[in-house]
Amino acid sequence: MTGFLKLLFRNRLAAMGAVILGAILLLVILTPILPLQNPDVTATADRFQRPLSPGHLLGTDHLGRDLLARLLYGTRLSLIVGVAAALIAGIIGSAIGITAGYFGGRLDNIVMRGVDMLMAFPYILLALAIVAALGPGLMNALIAVAAVNIPFFARNIRGITVGLAGREFIDAAKLSGMGHTRIILTELLPNVLPVIIIAMSTTVGWMILETAGLSFLGLGSQPPQADLGSMLGEARSSLITSPYVSLVPGVMIFLIVMSINLLGDGVRDALDPRLRSGALSRPLATTLVSGARRPVPPARDGLLQIADLRTQFHVGSRIYKAVDGVSLSVRPGECLGIIGESGSGKSVTALSLMGLVASPPGIITGGSVWFDGRDMIGAPYEDLRRIRGDRVAYIFQDPLSTLHPLYRIGDQLAEAIQAHHKIGKAEANERALQLLRDVRIPNPESRVRNYPHEMSGGMRQRVGIAMALVNDPAVIIADEPTTALDVTVQAQILMLLEDLRRERGLAIVFITHDFGVVGQLCDRVAVMYAGRIVEEGPTAEVLARPSHPYTKRLIACVPELGQGRREMAAIAGLPPVVSDLPPGCAFAPRCDKASDSCRKGDIALSGSGGRAVRCLFPEEALT
Amino acid sequence: MGSYIIKRLISAIPVLLGITIIVFLIMAMIPGDPATAILGSYATPENVARLNRDLGLDAPLVKRYFIWLGNMLTGDFGRSYSLNRPVLDEITERFSATLILAGVSFVLCSILGILAGVVSAARQYGWADKLITLTVLVGISVPSFFLGMMMILLFAVNLRWLPVSGMYAIYGGGDLPDLLRHLIMPSLALSVVATGVIARLARSAMLEVLRQDFIRTARAKGVPERRVIMGHALRAAMVSIIPVLGIQAGFVLSGSVYIEIVFQWPGIGRMLVDAILTRDILLVQGGVVFVAACYVIFNIIVDVAQGMLDPRIKT
Numbered sequence: 029m030t031g032f033l034k035l036l037f038r039n040r041l042a043a044m045g046a047v048i049l050g051a052i053l054l055l056v057i058l059t060p061i062l063p064l065q066n067p068d069v070t071a072t073a074d075r076f077q078r079p080l081s082p083g084h085l086l087g088t089d090h091l092g093r094d095l096l097a098r099l100l101y102g103t104r105l106s107l108i109v110g111v112a113a114a115l116i117a118g119i120i121g122s123a124i125g126i127t128a129g130y131f132g133g134r135l136d137n138i139v140m141r142g143v144d145m146l147m148a149f150p151y152i153l154l155a156l157a158i159v160a161a162l163g164p165g166l167m168n169a170l171i172a173v174a175a176v177n178i179p180f181f182a183r184n185i186r187g188i189t190v191g192l193a194g195r196e197f198i199d200a201a202k203l204s205g206m207g208h209t210r211i212i213l214t215e216l217l218p219n220v221l222p223v224i225i226i227a228m229s230t231t232v233g234w235m236i237l238e239t240a241g242l243s244f245l246g247l248g249s250q251p252p253q254a255d256l257g258s259m260l261g262e263a264r265s266s267l268i269t270s271p272y273v274s275l276v277p278g279v280m281i282f283l284i285v286m287s288i289n290l291l292g293d294g295v296r297d298a299l300d301p302r303l304r305s306g307a308l309s310r311p312l313a314t315t316l317v318s319g320a321r322r323p324v325p326p327a328r329d330g331l332l333q334i335a336d337l338r339t340q341f342h343v344g345s346r347i348y349k350a351v352d353g354v355s356l357s358v359r360p361g362e363c364l365g366i367i368g369e370s371g372s373g374k375s376v377t378a379l380s381l382m383g384l385v386a387s388p389p390g391i392i393t394g395g396s397v398w399f400d401g402r403d404m405i406g407a408p409y410e411d412l413r414r415i416r417g418d419r420v421a422y423i424f425q426d427p428l429s430t431l432h433p434l435y436r437i438g439d440q441l442a443e444a445i446q447a448h449h450k451i452g453k454a455e456a457n458e459r460a461l462q463l464l465r466d467v468r469i470p471n472p473e474s475r476v477r478n479y480p481h482e483m484s485g486g487m488r489q490r491v492g493i494a495m496a497l498v499n500d501p502a503v504i505i506a507d508e509p510t511t512a513l514d515v516t517v518q519a520q521i522l523m524l525l526e527d528l529r530r531e532r533g534l535a536i537v538f539i540t541h542d543f544g545v546v547g548q549l550c551d552r553v554a555v556m557y558a559g560r561i562v563e564e565g566p567t568a569e570v571l572a573r574p575s576h577p578y579t580k581r582l583i584a585c586v587p588e589l590g591q592g593r594r595e596m597a598a599i600a601g602l603p604p605v606v607s608d609l610p611p612g613c614a615f616a617p618r619c620d621k622a623s624d625s626c627r628k629g630d631i632a633l634s635g636s637g638g639r640a641v642r643c644l645f646p647e648e649a650l651t
Numbered sequence: 652m653g654s655y656i657i658k659r660l661i662s663a664i665p666v667l668l669g670i671t672i673i674v675f676l677i678m679a680m681i682p683g684d685p686a687t688a689i690l691g692s693y694a695t696p697e698n699v700a701r702l703n704r705d706l707g708l709d710a711p712l713v714k715r716y717f718i719w720l721g722n723m724l725t726g727d728f729g730r731s732y733s734l735n736r737p738v739l740d741e742i743t744e745r746f747s748a749t750l751i752l753a754g755v756s757f758v759l760c761s762i763l764g765i766l767a768g769v770v771s772a773a774r775q776y777g778w779a780d781k782l783i784t785l786t787v788l789v790g791i792s793v794p795s796f797f798l799g800m801m802m803i804l805l806f807a808v809n810l811r812w813l814p815v816s817g818m819y820a821i822y823g824g825g826d827l828p829d830l831l832r833h834l835i836m837p838s839l840a841l842s843v844v845a846t847g848v849i850a851r852l853a854r855s856a857m858l859e860v861l862r863q864d865f866i867r868t869a870r871a872k873g874v875p876e877r878r879v880i881m882g883h884a885l886r887a888a889m890v891s892i893i894p895v896l897g898i899q900a901g902f903v904l905s906g907s908v909y910i911e912i913v914f915q916w917p918g919i920g921r922m923l924v925d926a927i928l929t930r931d932i933l934l935v936q937g938g939v940v941f942v943a944a945c946y947v948i949f950n951i952i953v954d955v956a957q958g959m960l961d962p963r964i965k966t
């Protein structure tokens with residue numbers, strides 16, 4: 029609770045709302061004992077005194093009544109009526125909602141039908157009908173406003189009750205022979221109450237506004253009694269000559285409603301855990317690059333070279349080093365595998381290449397990615413965009429979420445072409461069709477008109493591959509493209525990639541957690557653990573003689589190359605959280621061979637001729 | 652699609668019936684002898700008797716409902732006592748004025764709201780976002796009737812840019828430019844709150860969508876950021892924005908009551924308030940049923956639009 033209040037008040041706007049509302053409430057409570065004039069005493073001689081005139085701080089209205097007194101009494105009345113309406117609507121609506129939700133069945137059905145019908149009315153219209161039947165008057169306006177808000181409470185509270193009614197503790201109470209009334213009052217109500225209170229506090233602003241509105245129309249409070257709405261309504265006739273008479277109650281309504289809104293927003297934000305984690309921020313068009321980053325020249329030759337890349341996630345005060353100094357390179361026509369468990373940083377490495385890491389919270393803090401002799405990290409957006417999808421293309425894991433759900437796949441393919449080439453729609457469509465044929469999609473002519481959800485997982489991934497191929501890229505970065513697929517489809521997709529690589533001389537960076545897949549496709553492989561490369565080398569050599577204990581265990585998890593489901597869970601222990609890594613070898617907690625020296629300082633990646641390992645006691649010594 | 656529209660239309664029938672029942676029951680709550688209540692204590696006995704017969708008040712409740720419903724279905728909404736003309740004529744005349752006002756406001760709040768929300772989301776935490784958020788906050792807190800009065804004061808009285816009130820100038824008006832000039836202030840005042848609500852929702856819907864994987868795909872394809880936002884993201888966000896547009900249409904429609912009073916717009920809201928004050932019950936009854944029915948039909952249109960926009964909805 030105190031944590032919640034702290035959060036609420038860290039929100040400056042919410043605090044402002046609380047202060048304004050508090051001040052208004054205080055004034056309203058003190059109104060009867062303040063030395064005010066009688067708000068209803070008319071003095072025709074004193075009509076329309078301007079504000080700050082002697083004896084009338086805010087001036088007087090068309091009947092010479094003191095505006096300050098009328099304002100305070102009017103505010104008091106408006107607040108009381110609004111709160112009363114909220115209470116009535118909340119209590120009756122919740123009672124209906126709880127009853128319907130708890131008993132369910134026919135009763136629930138009938139009640140909810142009625143609620144739906146009431147909600148089919150434009151809001152104020154229903155209130156007008158009720159006032160029409162009952163006659164104008166503040167009490168009737170209150171009833172009308174409460175009545176039109178009952179369905180809102182009934183529906184919300186019913187939803188929550190239905191969720192609770194199926195839970196064990198209710199069943200247990202029923203079995204223990206408790207009566208329905210007791211179950212509702214002692215078991216259900218305490219659980220629903222916070223929701224009711226929150227709903228009331230968020231709607232009370234509306235209700236104040238609505239009763240004021242009815243009074244403004246002349247249907248609420250009747251003279252001489254005046255709430256803020258009728259003060260404003262009466263002031264309308266002298267709007268042009270004496271605008272301050274309107275301004276005084278109008279500004280007050282505004283302040284009340286705004287402070288309640290501010291407070292309500294603050295409460296909602298403080299209750300929403302997503303806001304705290306920063307998960308509600310949208311990713312920028314390119315990953316942020318830290319100003320402290322220094323470019324690093326490439327150490328090896330190749331088409332795409334990653335040099336000491338560092339990508340971090342800054343969440344609150346925590347820093348996750350997702351990629352911590354990775355250097356790799358691919359040559360044209362080569363397939364490089366990056367393998368690791370989830371959380372090892374392999375996907376973040378892949379996404380960093382073209383600045384696609386979600387940012388915030390992602391930020392590239394060091395290193396370079398060289399493509400075509402240019403450092404892509406920190407390159408201007410437009411330069412990066414021209415290379416994305418044209419020279420360097422991506423294939424993602426789950427094409428159901430990575431393809432746009434509302435665009436036809438033909439259009440999505442055509443768009444990928446048109447993003448880089450000025451060609452007509454018809455030509456782009458023709459090319460899209462050809463690509464679907466290239467990736468062996470049956471009936472491509474009808475498939476182009478499909479939406480992603482109308483295709484099977486394997487077909488969707490073929491579309492994903494086609495989309496990566498549209499512009500004949502030099503490099504394809506495939507981020508676990510087969511993980512979501514079953515084994516036969518997976519084999520087909522791998523075969524397709526292999527063919528395409530041979531036909532087109534593509535360089536492929538293949539991200540996976542599966543050594544079986546690496547064995548089928550990749551020339552070289554890099555094993556990642558906790559954001560770093562722990563072993564690297566030609567696939568055949570690494571498979572035959574794994575040097576790092578982690579690599580050895582990863583390979584042991586593969587039952588037979590290319591077959592069966594492979595589970596990473598076979599390795600005991602969990603991958604480390606990259607926010608607070610222990611010094612020394614990150615694998616030490618899970619390693620059988622770990623000794624004290626492993627936990628001391630940094631261990632370098634050592635080796636030669638493209639074969640390297642980061643371990644003090646490797647399984648196979650590298651020459 | 653066609654069958655979906657028909658299905659939705661059929662499902663609206665019970666709702667429409669429900670609306671008539673609710674209005675009927677509310678009107679049956681009128682305390683005491685309704686005829687006297689309607690006509691006031693100075694009514695002549697013949698008038699009371701005539702009204703009783705017109706309302707069918709001598710019959711039992713259920714029968715009265717069906718008589719009333721049957722009459723309405725044949726286009727007979729009864730006769731207005733205060734105006735001495737058929738209720739339906741008055742309603743259709745007034746409703747067209749409301750429709751112009753509410754329709755323009757609805758278009759305004761939809762476009763402005765979505766635009767503000769999109770800009771706000773795309774520039775999250777930037778100065779544009781902060782400015783929009785603050786404006787929205789103020790906008791949704793101002794009572795529309797107060798805002799309308801302040802607009803009159805500023806733009807009509809002090810600056811003399813726009814006419815104070817009404818739908819047409821009394822002398823020499825009546826053409827489209829005249830109507831538009833009269834429309835500017837009321838439609839703006841009416842759309843402010845809805846614009847704010849839509850902007851807020853559009854912002855959070857956009858933020859939600861922008862984190863989705865398919866946005867990353869669009870960027871990975873090299874789609875220009877402008878198109879990513881205004882195309883891919885907005886298209887997906889519309890799925891959650893459209894239902895709110897439907898709800899806001901209801902608020903705009905009913906909020907026009909206040910605006911029509913403030914700007915003396917000859918719409919149905921003002922008619923209803925006058926009818927309530929003169930206890931012209933038949934006029935109120937007819938007006939409420941008519942507007943509610945129109946709103947139900949509008950919501951069907953929204954549903955159908957939603958169905959067309961989202962191929963995943965089985966139509």
Ligand code: SF4
Nearest residue numbers: 613616619626643644
């Ligand atoms: S350095 Fe030590 S702890 Fe780490 S993998 Fe090698 S043997 Fe195990």
